[in-house]
Amino acid sequence: MANQVGLPAALSEYIRESSLREDGILRQLRETTAELPAGSAMQVMPEEGQLLTLLAGLTPARRILEVGTFTGYSTLCLARALVPGGRLVTCDITHRWPGIGADYWARAGVEGKIDLRIGDATETLKTLLAEEGPGTFDFVFIDADKQGYPDYYETSLALLGERGLIVVDNTLFFGKVVDPDAQDADTAAIRAFNTLVRDDPRVEMSLVPMADGITLIRKKSRPLGE
16 A cells, blocks of 8 residues: 655666566556555555565465455455465455456456455454454455554454464555654554554564555464473
8 A cells, every 4th residue: 555655766666677576467456446546545566465475475375364455456466375275365344346356356366265255344353263263364464444453453363373474554654653743543543553563572573664564473483392
């Protein structure tokens, strides 16, 4: 979501030219999304999508959870990283935006791997925890309403396996986190969330200054014998 924080345009373009491997299906979905009101601001950068594919593949991910589908660009990136027989559960509040991405998922051959859940994400995550139990997901990507982040994080942590990874988007929030005049509810929520994760003794974390801020989180390893 949004553009690279604090990176000159020329350097950003160089990085894109030197590393991006976005194929035609992803590019077309990104361009279609960009035509929507605030579409460019709400979808992940292609470089971030490529990073998600890499990280999920390193896990390796058999079960992926995504909180916040929008038009499904990141969904497609993550679905492509699944191991054979893997499944991705993606959550959104409405069918409107995921409906745009569904055609691209089908064209990419991953539609059958994607389980779209529509409704309040907090309730969806609670249902998943009740149905499937703790520790059943290998990778979680959170990119939804900012004030819901603490709840999404807490339940996602319960759903995450011991070697799993949580990736949280927008944790620099257009750079507004360091603007003392930015006192809107979403900016305040991101500041509070960043403090929450930093101070959580259960996890290891790193806030990476890429895109709009990406926080990587995993559970602390248990000492041998525990």
